[in-house]
Amino acid sequence: GLSLAVSSYNGEDILVSFGGYNGRYSNE
Secondary structure, three states: HHHHHHHHOOHHHHHHHHHHHHHHHHHO
């Protein structure tokens, strides 16, 4: 999560990654 976001510090990627990760984590 964090490592991926830091690695792909583009902005849109972070939003997409965080959104998907957060949504999945919240759902589970």
